[in-house]
Amino acid sequence: SQELEQSPQSLIVQEGKNLTINCTSSKTLYGLYWYKQKYGEGLIFLMMLQKGGEEKSHEKITAKLDEKKQQSSLHITASQPSHAGIYLCGADKIAGGTSYGKLTFGQGTILTVHP
Amino acid sequence: KAGVTQTPRYLIKTRGQQVTLSCSPISGHRSVSWYQQTPGQGLQFLFEYFSETQRNKGNFPGRFSGRQFSNSRSEMNVSTLELGDSALYLCASSFTGVESTDTQYFGPGTRLTVL
Numbered sequence: 234s235q236e237l238e239q240s241p242q243s244l245i246v247q248e249g250k251n252l253t254i255n256c257t258s259s260k261t262l263y264g265l266y267w268y269k270q271k272y273g274e275g276l277i278f279l280m281m282l283q284k285g286g287e288e289k290s291h292e293k294i295t296a297k298l299d300e301k302k303q304q305s306s307l308h309i310t311a312s313q314p315s316h317a318g319i320y321l322c323g324a325d326k327i328a329g330g331t332s333y334g335k336l337t338f339g340q341g342t343i344l345t346v347h348p
Numbered sequence: 349k350a351g352v353t354q355t356p357r358y359l360i361k362t363r364g365q366q367v368t369l370s371c372s373p374i375s376g377h378r379s380v381s382w383y384q385q386t387p388g389q390g391l392q393f394l395f396e397y398f399s400e401t402q403r404n405k406g407n408f409p410g411r412f413s414g415r416q417f418s419n420s421r422s423e424m425n426v427s428t429l430e431l432g433d434s435a436l437y438l439c440a441s442s443f444t445g446v447e448s449t450d451t452q453y454f455g456p457g458t459r460l461t462v463l
Contacts, residue, residue: 266451268454273457274456275352275354275438275454275457276454277454278452281451323391332404333396333445333446334380334381334396334397334398334403334452335404336381336393336440336452338390339390341391
């Protein structure tokens with residue numbers, strides 16, 4: 234089973250609609266990252282969350298980490314075709330321990346935005 | 349500031365051959381991590397190097413190896429290629445690779461196809 238579960242696996246929306254992608258762990262997350270990937274390309278860093286209840290926004294994208302630090306959500310407001318791609322959540326330390334340079338990723342959410 | 353660069357971008361090899369991929373981190377970054385991305389397994393951590401030392405390793409066979417040079421550039425090598433090694437190989441760099449304090453920035457990837 235995946236340490237990080239993303240939902241939904243894919244999402245098709247009409248331009249202008251809002252959407253939410255979720256990332257869930259059964260263990261405590263100590264550093265939660267959101268990345269965006271265009272198919273076959275590298276990952277683009279979006280945001281990083283550390284503290285329970287933390288919320289960050291950049292342009293029309295807002296990411297939150299719940300108080301228990303086991304679930305994060307990524308919300309896009311008024312989606313545009315430029316938002317299309319694969320969204321990945323990654324965690325650098327799940328339930329303690331040391332893990333130099335290692336991110337554990339969810340399976341990704343494929344977002345399609347129709348004009 | 350230049351981003352993470354990877355060469356080559358595309359490679360086609362046959363089974364049994366070996367391959368070397370190169371990664372140049374962002375200037376000032378000393379930690380380099382490598383990942384393998386496939387449709388079936390998603391993004392999986394291979395290993396991480398810092399100051400020419402491997403500090404962390406994922407669950408991959410010994411055919412996968414790497415090294416880091418004094419200028420922080422890194423290479424990974426795959427020997428005796430198998431069909432299942434076909435994947436997008438991504439490297440990421442950060443200042444220290446220490447969890448929850450440092451963001452990894454990814455390169456564009458090397459697409460390896462094994463025939």
